[in-house]
Amino acid sequence: MTEFKNAERELSLFRWRLIIVALLVLACFGGLLARVVWLQVYKHADYVAQAEENRVSIVPIVPNRGLIYDRNGVVLASNYSAYTLEITPSKIRTDLDSLIEELSGLIEIAPRDRKKFKKLMEESKNFESIPIRTRLTDEEVARFTVQRFRFPGVEIQARLFRQYPLGDVAAHVIGFIGRINQRDAKRIEEMEDSANYNGTDYIGKEGLEKSYEKELHGQTGYEEVEVSAGGRAVRTLSRTGATPGNNLILSIDxxxxxxxxxxxxxxxxxxxxxxxxxxxxxxxxxxxxxDPNLFVEGIDQQSWDELNNSLDRPLLNRPISxxxxxxxxxxxxxxxxxxxxxxxxxxxxxxxxxxxxxxxxxxxxxxxxxxxxxxxxxxxxxxxxxxxxxxxxxxxxxxxxxxxxxxxxxxxxxxxxxxxxxxxxxxxxxxxxxxxxxxxxxxxxxxxxxxxxxxxxxxxxxxxxxxxxxxxxxxxxxxxxxxxxxxxxxxxxxxxxxxxxxxxxxxxxxxxxxxxxxxxxxxxxxxxxxxxxxxxxxxxxxxxxxxxxxxxxxxxxxxxxxxxxxxxxxxxxxxxxxxxxxxxxxxxxxxxxxxxxxxxxxxxxxxxxxxxxxxxxxxxxxxxxxxxxxxxxxxxxxxxxxxxxxxxxxxxxxxxxxxxxxx
CATH class of the missing domain: 3.40.710.10 (DD-peptidase/beta-lactamase superfamily)
Structure with a gap:
């Protein structure tokens, strides 16, 4: 028996289906358009900033620390520039101990350096650069530079170091600086000018270096640097220079x-x-x-034990303590x-x-x-x-x-x-x-x-x-x-x-x-x-x-x-x-x-x-x-x-x- 379809009914059903599909398509395009408007209009400033941050890095410029003189102009505390070999743990792709062993084939890394590095790594944040060797010679810098491609996350940095040229003379007066530890970092966070310590690795620990820390530190500067996808600096976009710390002229002869x-x-x-x-x-x-120079880069355990356990108490500041x-x-x-x-x-x-x-x-x-x-x-x-x-x-x-x-x-x-x-x-x-x-x-x-x-x-x-x-x-x-x-x-x-x-x-x-x-x-x-x-x-x-x-x-x-x-x-x-x-x-x-x-x-x-x-x-x-x-x-x-x-x-x-x- 032959079945006859209702042409009008079929046509009407087709039209409704077409309308529904069209509405769905319009809804999808409308959603996409709304999203584009949201992203391009309402969130434009936020995403532009994020894009710039991916392209532009803000790098702090650490100021030169102020100098310390005696009453007649003799330098008691000065700064000098030297190269350091530094590792950023977050950028290391291999085992850290294996990396250090490989590095030691190029540059001498003593057991004392390794101990100090591990101690600093415990006290530092994972993304911070941590020195494993300081005061590199020109020959050591050249050897590493040639092989640098083998060690992602390892860099050579030029840094200023504190020096006390007279050694133990007037050590209890001058004091010394040292690397910022967790206790120092907490103290800095509570300071009104905590932002001024961005990029700073050292702070006054004892003596006048500590009591006049704000005067000696100076004002941190900043650079806007364009970086590549690999994180390497391409060019400097702008620069606000650092202001050196104030100098101290002591009454001491x-x-x-x-x-x-x-x-x-x-x-x-x-x-x-x-x-x-x-x-x-x-x-x-x-x-x-x-000798305050022992403390600048972190005193070794043997020297610390000798000073701290001595019956003569050399660390005691007798005139006031x-x-x-x-x-x-x-x-x-x-x-x-x-x-x-x-x-x-x-x-x-x-x-x-x-x-x-x-x-x-x-x-x-x-x-x-x-x-x-x-x-x-x-x-x-x-x-x-x-x-x-x-x-x-x-x-x-x-x-x-x-x-x-x-x-x-x-x-x-x-x-x-x-x-x-x-x-x-x-x-x-x-x-x-x-x-x-x-x-x-x-x-x-x-x-x-x-x-x-x-x-x-x-x-x-x-x-x-x-x-x-x-x-x-x-x-x-x-x-x-x-x-x-x-x-x-x-x-x-x-x-x-x-x-x-x-x-x-x-x-x-x-x-x-x-x-x-x-x-x-x-x-x-x-x-x-x-x-x-x-x-x-x-x-x-x-x-x-x-x-x-x-x-x-x-x-x-x-x-x-x-x-x-x-x-x-x-x-x-x-x-x-x-x-x-x-x-x-x-x-x-x-x-x-x-x-x-x-x-x-x-x-x-x-x-x-x-x-x-x-x-x-x-x-x-x-x-x-x-x-x-x-x-x-x-x-x-x-x-x-x-x-x-x-x-x-x-x-x-x-x-x-x-x-x-x-x-």
Missing amino acids: IELQKVVEQAFGNQRGALVAIEPSTGDVLAWVSRPSF GTYPPGSTYKPFMALAALELGKRTPQQGISDPGYFYFGNHKFRDDKEGGHGFVDLYRSVVHSCDTYYYILANEMGVDGIHDFMKPFGFGQLTGIDLEHEKRGLLPSTEWKRNAYKSPQQKKWYAGETISLGIGQGYNHFTPLQLAYATAILANNGVVMKPHLVKVIENSVTRERKLTVPKESYRIPLKQENLDIIKQTMVGVTREGTSAKVFAGAEYVSAGKTGTAQVIGIKQNEKYNAKLIAERLRDNALYIAFAPADKPRIAVSIVVENGGFGAQAAAPIVRKALDFYLLGKRPVENAEKKHAPLLREDSAALRSAAELKADDESDGGPKPGAETVGNKE
């Missing part, structure tokens, strides 16, 4: 620094010399020292306090029997039998302990504290270095805050006596002692001590003083200052340092000091031969010269040196001879010092022992003895 460091020889200790009228630090010695009892160098300040507070007149004296009894506790003078009649002049010149035992008892701990505080004792000086310690100028308030139990919080009168001779709780830095001496020499006018005298703009050469004016003035009577200065002149003419300064072509004022390191048993006499070298007394000396118009004020501590007159004063004499007269020491100062014996006295008992006695019954124990300082 590096020749004076050398003289003092040589004079120390193998002894440990510190010396600080200050120009009283300006606060300029002329010399800053911490012995032993270290070492604290010591001042010993008898404290007496001129105590004498000045006596005059200013009306506790003594210059003529008023005591009869010194060689001891002072407080309750049942006997505080002995260093001179058996005493000094006889002692007025204020003789108390300083002959360093009579009994005079100051009595004076301290009359003044009281808070009276001493309040007078000494403006001189900087136990206070931060604000020197332009980090890690300054405050030291300890005791007071009743300090003890209440320092201890927990009610008995420990109490200040016992017996603890005051030893303060008068610079012992007991007294602990100050060599900087504080030099600072106070400079204030005394400058008639109470306080100039903030500083190591950087001038900051110089490296482009315009404009200079700016760091300390342009005085900080404050201590209201002192000139007649009292003159009396104290005369007593200190007497020390160098007829007192404890007279032999050392015999024949000097200038008049200096000084005071010797000897301070115990440990206490010894009651009634036991001090004998250096029976005590380990590192437990012997410290030797101290303070001075300023010329006495009438001081140009230099000095403090020195020779650790375990014995007597101040024997170990400390001779070094100061050499420093003053050079600075005032230009005379250099003739003898070899490298010979190690051997302290004299002190057979006729015992060391002062420690504050801890006195405290233990006092806390047991509210005062010193019957029959207990304390022995004063021997110069």
Whole structure:
């Protein structure tokens, strides 16, 4: 049977199908058109930027680090250019160890270099370029350049390196830079100008390199560089140059620094010399020292262990981080306090029997039998302990504290270095805050006596002692001590003083200052340092000091031969010269040196001879010092022992003895 189709119906169905297909086609083209409009109109700027970023690379230009000079223009920290072999781990297509082995066939890569590279790789981001060899020779550069195609991800870069041409001289002042580690990177991220460190690999780690980092770093520049698909630079499109860091001109006289460091020889200790009228630090010695060049590219483990584990502690910046009892160098300040507070007149004296009894506790003078009649002049010149035992008892701990505080004792000086310690100028308030139990919080009168001779709780830095001496020499006018005298703009050469004016003035009577200065002149003419300064072509004022390191048993006499070298007394000396118009004020501590007159004063004499007269020491100062014996006295008992006695019954124990300082 034949089936007949409905032509009209079929035609209508075909038309609907055609319409649907046409609508679908239009919808697809409409979607494509909308997408083109979205990409070309609305997202045009974004994609143009991305395209440019693929074609144009922003390369930071690291600025030259500022230079460091001494006060006379001697370069203490400089920069030099050298080639480094660097690897970018993200671009390495083979095993890293295998790559390094291949590289070592062209350029010598020592085990130390490999260890340093792996350490840096742990601290760095994967896309950063990491040096595996620095300071390549021209021959090594040529050998690698010929074979460069074999090592994708490995490049030779020209970089600036920091150099400290004088090695360990003034190392604690200058400090050093080092590669930025993770801790540094975190600190940089928190800085307001963190973008300024893009491309920077090194940062100040210690000393002035760290405290003046912002001045020394400079302003980072940028280059817009067109790169190929392989990432190689094709041409430079634009350039904003880097601005070099500012230069630092120090107050240090590096020749004076050398003289003092040589004079120390193998002894440990510190010396600080200050120009009283300006606060300029002329010399800053911490012995032993270290070579800052070791740290620039990362110190090797052996060198680090030698420095870090040494009993001599060469990394310790003693002038600000070492604290010591001042010993008898404290007496001129105590004498000045006596005059200013009306506790003594210059003529008023005591009869010194060689001891002072407080309750049942006997505080002995260093001179058996005493000094006889002692007025204020003789108390300083002959360093009579009994005079100051009595004076301290009359003044009281808070009276001493309040007078000494403006001189900087136990206070931060604000020197332009980090890690300054405050030291300890005791007071009743300090003890209440320092201890927990009610008995420990109490200040016992017996603890005051030893303060008068610079012992007991007294602990100050060599900087504080030099600072106070400079204030005394400058008639109470306080100039903030500083190591950087001038900051110089490296482009315009404009200079700016760091300390342009005085900080404050201590209201002192000139007649009292003159009396104290005369007593200190007497020390160098007829007192404890007279032999050392015999024949000097200038008049200096000084005071010797000897301070115990440990206490010894009651009634036991001090004998250096029976005590380990590192437990012997410290030797101290303070001075300023010329006495009438001081140009230099000095403090020195020779650790375990014995007597101040024997170990400390001779070094100061050499420093003053050079600075005032230009005379250099003739003898070899490298010979190690051997302290004299002190057979006729015992060391002062420690504050801890006195405290233990006092806390047991509210005062010193019957029959207990304390022995004063021997110069």
